[in-house]
Amino acid sequence: MKEGSKATPLNLCPYCTAAFDTFEELKTHVVSVHKTEPLPKPAGWIALTVNGQVHELKVEPEWTLYQVIHDRLGLMGVKMFCDRGACGSCTVIMDGRPILACMSLAIECDGKHIQTAEGIAEAKHPLVESYIKHHTMQCGYCTPGFITTAKALLDRNPDPTVEEVMEALGGNLCRCGTYPQHPKAVLEAAQTLREEGSK
Amino acid sequence: MRTFAHFNARTVDEVVSILRRYGERAHVIAGGTDLLGKMKDELLPKYPEALVNIKSIPGLEYIREDHGTLQIGALTRLEDIAADPLVRGKYNALAEATRRAASPHLREMGTLGGNICQDIRCWYYRHPDNRFPCLRKGGGRCYAMNGENRYHSIFGANVEQGCYAVHPSDTAPALIALNAKVKTSRRTLAVEDLFEVRVGKTTVLDSDEIVTAFEVPTPAKATKSSFVKFALRKTIDFPIVNCAAMIASEGGRVTAARVCLNAVYVKPYRATKAEEFMAGQPINEANAEAAGDAVVSDAKPLQHNGYMVQIAKVMVKRAILACRSEAPPAQT
Ligand SMILES: Cc1cc2nc3c(=O)[nH]c(=O)nc-3n(C[C@H](O)[C@H](O)[C@H](O)COP(=O)(O)OP(=O)(O)OC[C@H]3O[C@@H](n4cnc5c(N)ncnc54)[C@H](O)[C@@H]3O)c2cc1C
Ligand code: SF4
Ligand code: FES
Ligand code: FES
Numbered sequence: 001m002k003e004g005s006k007a008t009p010l011n012l013c014p015y016c017t018a019a020f021d022t023f024e025e026l027k028t029h030v031v032s033v034h035k036t037e038p039l040p041k042p043a044g045w046i047a048l049t050v051n052g053q054v055h056e057l058k059v060e061p062e063w064t065l066y067q068v069i070h071d072r073l074g075l076m077g078v079k080m081f082c083d084r085g086a087c088g089s090c091t092v093i094m095d096g097r098p099i100l101a102c103m104s105l106a107i108e109c110d111g112k113h114i115q116t117a118e119g120i121a122e123a124k125h126p127l128v129e130s131y132i133k134h135h136t137m138q139c140g141y142c143t144p145g146f147i148t149t150a151k152a153l154l155d156r157n158p159d160p161t162v163e164e165v166m167e168a169l170g171g172n173l174c175r176c177g178t179y180p181q182h183p184k185a186v187l188e189a190a191q192t193l194r195e196e197g198s199k
Numbered sequence: 200m201r202t203f204a205h206f207n208a209r210t211v212d213e214v215v216s217i218l219r220r221y222g223e224r225a226h227v228i229a230g231g232t233d234l235l236g237k238m239k240d241e242l243l244p245k246y247p248e249a250l251v252n253i254k255s256i257p258g259l260e261y262i263r264e265d266h267g268t269l270q271i272g273a274l275t276r277l278e279d280i281a282a283d284p285l286v287r288g289k290y291n292a293l294a295e296a297t298r299r300a301a302s303p304h305l306r307e308m309g310t311l312g313g314n315i316c317q318d319i320r321c322w323y324y325r326h327p328d329n330r331f332p333c334l335r336k337g338g339g340r341c342y343a344m345n346g347e348n349r350y351h352s353i354f355g356a357n358v359e360q361g362c363y364a365v366h367p368s369d370t371a372p373a374l375i376a377l378n379a380k381v382k383t384s385r386r387t388l389a390v391e392d393l394f395e396v397r398v399g400k401t402t403v404l405d406s407d408e409i410v411t412a413f414e415v416p417t418p419a420k421a422t423k424s425s426f427v428k429f430a431l432r433k434t435i436d437f438p439i440v441n442c443a444a445m446i447a448s449e450g451g452r453v454t455a456a457r458v459c460l461n462a463v464y465v466k467p468y469r470a471t472k473a474e475e476f477m478a479g480q481p482i483n484e485a486n487a488e489a490a491g492d493a494v495v496s497d498a499k500p501l502q503h504n505g506y507m508v509q510i511a512k513v514m515v516k517r518a519i520l521a522c523r524s525e526a527p528p529a530q531t
Contacts, residue, residue: 061205061250084236086435088304097307103232104308107205108252149304170434171302
C-alpha cells in the first residue's frame with residue numbers, strides 16, 4: 001500500500017484558525033486564549049492509547065492501524081504477512097478484542113486502547129518466557145501475532161483447554177509450522193498466571 | 200490504498216444523507232473485513248470516493264429477546280453472537296454459523312450486517328486490479344463458465360446476468376432457516392428476500408439504504424435448528440458448502456422444516472425439496488439421505504464442481520439429522 005503525504009500537518013486552531021507548528025503549541029494556545037478544554041480534535045486527528053501511552057496524531061483516511069502502529073509509532077512487533085485479514089500476524093488487542101491491524105482504518109480508532117506484543121513483554125507476561133522455553137518459533141515472524149492473540153484469550157479465559165487454545169489461535173498462520181508448540185506454551189503461561197494470582 | 204473521503208457517522212439518518220449525496224460512489228464500512236480487502240486490491244471498476252463508518256453510531260450493537268423474538272443490531276460482532284448464551288440456547292443454527300465463520304479475529308471485527316451484505320468471492324471477480332472485467336462488473340462475459348469453476352454454482356447462473364459466483368456467507372442460511380427478518384433504514388423484509396444478483400450488488404438494498412437490525416422469531420419448544428459447514432480448513436476458510444435447518448416435530452414426526460444451503464448458488468438456496476420430503480416423516484438416516492438426494496436431483500454442475508453436488512447432499516443430510524431431539528451436536 002502506498003502511504004499518504006509525509007509533510008508535517010498544519011495545526012489550525014478551530015476557533016480562530018491561527019496556525020501552529022506542533023499540536024502541543026496549538027493546545028497551549030487554545031487553553032490560554034479561548035479558555036476551553038478539551039480541545040476538539042480537528043478532522044483526521046486521533047488519540048490512541050498504545051501500551052498505556054497516549055499518542056495524538058493526524059492520520060489520512062486510508063491509513064490502516066498497522067501503518068500507524070508500525071510505521072508511525074515504530075512498534076515493530078506488529079507484523080504483516082498478508083495485508084488481507086487472512087493470517088493474524090498483525091494482531092493487536094483493542095479494547096479487549098484480538099483484532100487485525102491491517103484490516104482496521106486508523107481514523108476509526110480514535111479513543112481506543114491498544115496493546116501490542118511490546119506492551120505484553122514490558123508487562124513481563126509469562127507468555128513470553130513460556131514461548132521461549134517451548135521453542136514456539138522458528139523464524140519468529142508470526143510469533144508476536146500468536147502471543148498477542150493468546151494474551152487476549154488468557155485475559156478472558158484464565159484456564160483454557162487445549163481445544164480452546166487451538167480454536168483461539170485458529171486465525172494465526174505460521175509458515176514454519178510451529179503449531180504443535182503453541183498450546184503447550186499457552187497452557188503453561190496460563191498455569192503460571194494462576195499460580196502468581198493465588199500467591 | 201488510494202485515498203477517499205471519510206465520515207464517522209453519528210446517526211442512521213446522517214448515513215442516509217451522506218449516501219444520498221454520493222449515490223453509488225460511497226460505501227458504508229462496518230467491520231471492514233470484506234470492504235478493505237476489495238479496496239486494497241483495486242477490485243472494482245470504480246474506486247469508492249467516500250466511506251461512511253457506521254461503527255461510530257451508538258446503539259446498533261445488541262442482542263436481546265423481545266416479545267417472542269430475538270433482536271440483533273446490525274453492528275453486533277459475530278464473536279459476540281457465537282458466545283451469547285441466549286443465542287446458543289434457542290437459536291443454535293445462528294450460534295453455530297457465527298462460530299464457524301472466518302477466523303477468531305475476523306469474528307471479533309466482522310459484524311452480522313456486514314456478513315449478510317458481503318460481496319462474492321469468485322476468484323476472477325476478486326483478481327486484483329480489475330484484471331477480469333466480467334459480467335458482474337458490468338463487462339462482457341463470465342470467465343468462470345468455461346474457466347476454473349470448482350467453487351461456483353451447481354444450481355445454474357443468475358438468469359439475466361449469466362454469473363455463477365456463489366454467495367459466500369455462513370450466517371445467511373442460518374438466518375433464512377430461522378425465518379429471520381432484516382430491518383433496514385426504510386423497510387423490513389424477510390432475510391430470504393434480501394439477496395439479489397445485479398452488477399456490483401448482492402442485495403436489493405438501494406444505494407442510500409443500510410441494514411440496521413435482524414429479528415429472529417423464537418422457535419417453538421419442540422423445534423431444533425442446526426448449521427453445518429464443509430470447508431478445507433476448520434478456520435479462516437470460506438464454506439465450500441454450508442447448510443442450516445430448523446425442524447419442528449410432534450410425536451416423532453416432522454411438522455415443519457426449513458432448510459437452506461449456501462455457497463452452492465448465486466443466492467442462498469432454500470432446499471424446498473428437502474423440506475417437502477421431510478414433512479410428516481420421522482427424522483432418521485434414511486429419510487435425511489433421501490431428502491439430500493431430492494435437493495440435488497436438479498443440480499447442474501459445471502466442468503469442475505461436480506464434487507460439490509455430493510457435499511451439498513451430505514450437508515443437507517447432516518443438518519437434518521442434527522435436528523433430531525436426541526441428536527448430539529453436529530461435528531462439521
Ligand atoms: C480471510 C477471510 C476469511 C473469511 N471467511 C469467511 C467465512 O468463512 N464465512 C463468512 O461468512 N465470511 C467470511 N469472511 C467474510 C467477511 O469479511 C466476514 O464474515 C464479516 O462478517 C463481514 O463483516 P464486516 O462488518 O467486516 O463487513 P464490511 O467489510 O464492513 O462490509 C461488507 C460489505 O457490506 C456492506 N455493509 C456492511 N454493513 C452494512 C449495513 N449495516 N448495511 C448495509 N451494508 C452494509 C459494506 O458496504 C460492504 O460492501 C472472510 C473474510 C476474510 C478476509
Ligand atoms: S462467476 Fe460471476 S463474478 Fe465470476 S467471472 Fe463469472 S460473472 Fe464474474
Ligand atoms: S497481515 Fe493482517 S491478517 Fe495478515
Ligand atoms: S515461526 Fe516462522 S512463520 Fe511462524
